[in-house]
Amino acid sequence: MKELPVDKGTRVTLHFALKFESGEVIDTTFDKDPASLEIGDENLPENFEAYLMGMKAGDKASYQVPPEKAFGQRNPNNVQTFKRHEFSADMVLEPGVMISFADARQQELPGVVSRVEGDEVEVDFNHPLSGRTLTFDVEVIDVEPAGQAH
The missing domain is CATH 3.10.50.40 (Chitinase A; domain 3)
Known part of the structure; x- marks a missing residue:
């Protein structure tokens, strides 16, 4: 065997x-x-x-x-910018924080905050590896x- x-x-x-x-x-x-x-x-x-x-x-x-x-390779299109008010007020938003989103099919889509500037929150949906x-x-x-x- x-x-x-x-x-x-x-x-x-x-x-x-x-x-x-x-x-x-x-x-x-x-x-x-x-x-x-x-x-x-x-x-x-x-x-x-x-x-x-x-x-x-x-x-x-x-x-x-x-x-x-x-x-996969990093895809610049997988980095998206959101407005601060699109997140709940008590949510900690700083680089490195992982956030779970639901995509169009309601599948879980993890993203990592890469930049926070003023009212803009940049989230990277590329796989961390x-x-x-x-x-x-x-x-x-x-x-x-x-x-x-x-």
């Missing part, structure tokens, strides 16, 4: 770390329980799943992931057919 490669329709148990090129860790499971996910269940962005394809239990790898395969090359370290612990009882 240990020879099953990662592919669509498999459940993978793995450790991963996502780091900036500087080595600063963004997220990791190496210091806690491994992650378990089904390929195609959208727990992991598709581009990251692509790096796992074909790996088997016991395999370890480290990948450099360019922005277009990670969280957009435009960054990331290091994706992965160690596959187990691969099994999806849908099996554990």
Whole structure:
């Protein structure tokens, strides 16, 4: 059973770390329980799943992931300016504050305040990791057919 490669329709148990090129860790499971996910269940962005394809239990790898395969390039159109009065009066608005908006489909859309000047509040809807090359370290612990009882 240990020879099953990662592919669509498999459940993978793995450790991963996502780091900036500087080595600063963004997220990791190496210091806690491994992650378990089904390929195609959208727990992991598709581009990251692509790096796992074909790996088997016991395999370890480290990948450099360019922005277009990670969280995309920064898009200047994703930075929008609002008026201060469009927010509730008691809301703290300062650079770095994350605000959740609802988009046209009522999906949650997080934005980060990037600038506050007078009555203008600039909000950046780019993914915080957009435009960054990331290091994706992965160690596959187990691969099994999806849908099996554990």
